[in-house]
Amino acid sequence: MRRSRVVLAVLASCALSLGMVGPAEAGVGLPPVVAKVPTQEKVVFITIDDGWYHDPAVARTLVEERVPVSMFLLPGATSYDTQYFTGLVEEGRATVENHTVNHPDLTALDAAGKDAEVCGAGEQLKGVFGRAPKLLRPPYGAVNDEVRLAAKACGVKALVTWTHDFTTWGDVPPPTPELKSGDVVLLHFTPTLGADLRRALDAAKAAGLKPAALMPHLKAAGLV
Numbered sequence: 536m537r538r539s540r541v542v543l544a545v546l547a548s549c550a551l552s553l554g555m556v557g558p559a560e561a562g563v564g565l566p567p568v569v570a571k572v573p574t575q576e577k578v579v580f581i582t583i584d585d586g587w588y589h590d591p592a593v594a595r596t597l598v599e600e601r602v603p604v605s606m607f608l609l610p611g612a613t614s615y616d617t618q619y620f621t622g623l624v625e626e627g628r629a630t631v632e633n634h635t636v637n638h639p640d641l642t643a644l645d646a647a648g649k650d651a652e653v654c655g656a657g658e659q660l661k662g663v664f665g666r667a668p669k670l671l672r673p674p675y676g677a678v679n680d681e682v683r684l685a686a687k688a689c690g691v692k693a694l695v696t697w698t699h700d701f702t703t704w705g706d707v708p709p710p711t712p713e714l715k716s717g718d719v720v721l722l723h724f725t726p727t728l729g730a731d732l733r734r735a736l737d738a739a740k741a742a743g744l745k746p747a748a749l750m751p752h753l754k755a756a757g758l759v
């Protein structure tokens with residue numbers, strides 16, 4: 536099963552690189568890359584990546600305020616404290632999605648490497664959380680048609696990047712943007728997540744927007 540998937544991906548990737556399919560045809564039938572969801576509804580999408588730092592206060596906020604979030608988790612980051620995430624899924628409105636096994640730039644890997652990273656993470660997360668992820672966040676937002684093809688072979692329905700990164704990467708938080716309908720907010724499980732999440736929720740409120748679940752809106756937009 537794994538082998539035939541890899542062979543198919545290799546053949547298709549050869550076809551892409553040999554120019555056997557043109558750029559227009561190349562994108563047809565591949566899962567979309569979504570940085571913002573086209574919608575008229577007053578909604579934003581909160582996404583949280585990686586999973587290394589587990590702040591109980593953040594979990595309380597997400598559960599008590601019933602915030603829908605997509606968590607793009609690395610299996611290795613959840614394995615030492617799985618309960619933190621199963622609690623969010625069972626008690627809150629969180630879903631677990633795919634962020635690869637080792638967080639590589641997928642565009643730099645061959646077909647077998649892409650398969651191992653994307654299908655491998657999907658299988659591990661399904662084993663732990665009981666549901667196969669349908670969305671992939673490619674690390675660094677690095678995508679091309681070959682990555683989309685590999686993702687499709689692993690059952691991914693859409694590759695989700697982001698509109699605004701609210702993560703505090705340095706000493707001070709980044710400037711808070713004015714959020715718009717359909718924006719995808721990127722956060723990370725870091726020690727500043729509590730404050731970063733609060734800034735994102737406040738910015739959504741200030742713009743009259745409500746956090747919403749991604750998948751139903753991707754479906755409504757005809758993207759999946």
Ligand SMILES: [Zn+2]
Nearest residue numbers: 584585638674
């Ligand atoms: Zn990441």
